[in-house]
Amino acid sequence: MAAPTEHSDMDSLSEPGRNLISLSSGLSSGSDPTRSYSESESRSEPTPAMRSLRERYPYKITLPKPKPNFFSKFISSRGNEYFCEIDEEYLTDRFNLTGLNTEVPYYQYALDLVTDVFDLDADDDLREQIEKSARHLYGLVHARYIVTTRGLAKMVDKYKKGDFGKCPRVACEGHPLLPTGQHDIPNTSTVRLYCSKCEDIYNPKSSRHASIDGAYFGSSFTSMLFQVYPALLPEKSVARYEPRIYGFRVHASAALARWQDRYREETRARLRDAGVEVKYVEDDEDDEREDDDDEAEAEEADARETRVAGDAASGRMDIGN
Structure with missing residues (x-):
């Protein structure tokens, strides 16, 4: 009786299966699969089984992109x-x-x-x-x-970058805006943009932003932000547009402007007496101008004293010049 023939697991596999196991062995042994396949390909043309294997198990595996949250x-x-x-x-x-x-x-x-x-x-x-x-x-x-x-810190970063847009008012000189709501109840009003320099609100330019519910930002956000970050509050200005005709101010507008300026100064005086100081950008400019004038007068006085001392030393008496 003939001895039974021993069959290995490899014998029971089809040709594509044996090729796949051989390929896996090459990968696990640390060899370069691209180089091994190139050498075998140079020796003979790929068989149909190898072509099928190459299509089913490509070397380059592309992982699926994660689904955005x-x-x-x-x-x-x-x-x-x-x-x-x-x-x-x-x-x-x-x-x-x-x-x-x-x-x-x-x-x-x-x-x-x-x-x-x-x-x-x-x-x-x-x-x-x-x-x-x-x-x-x-x-x-x-x-x-x-x-x-x-949340305030994140919104301040966006505010500093100008992500919410710039104020359309010319006198504000492109001051950044902040989104705000006029109501805290949803579906009441859309979002507005607040300028802390002119203290007015504006409609967003884009129709995509104009449809956002104002309740998504609330009516307290801008006030809370400047309470926490008071350094972001800009200095106020008394500058305004003056309508003119051929260079002359319009009488009615000029009279109203004079009354408003006088009333503002009276109000500032009352606040100053109460211990409340109100400053404007123009005040700093006036202070700088006065400092420059004082420095110019001091330099002129020093120069006059120097001339007098020099004239006295030389015997000249025309000290009035």
């Missing part, structure tokens, strides 16, 4: 440049979300979507409604976040 997608969307990114720790603290469950439809699903734990297999219509609620929830939380220490 709600934060990056929301902040990077056009029209959302006014928003800052809320810290995840703030969003996951239920105390910061008090009362919002009655303001936002599909609140729990919206919160799960914002915090990237949403796993509901919803149809397109339901998902669209949940995404809309998530954007609304983010905006309401944003109004609370930007009056915190971290």
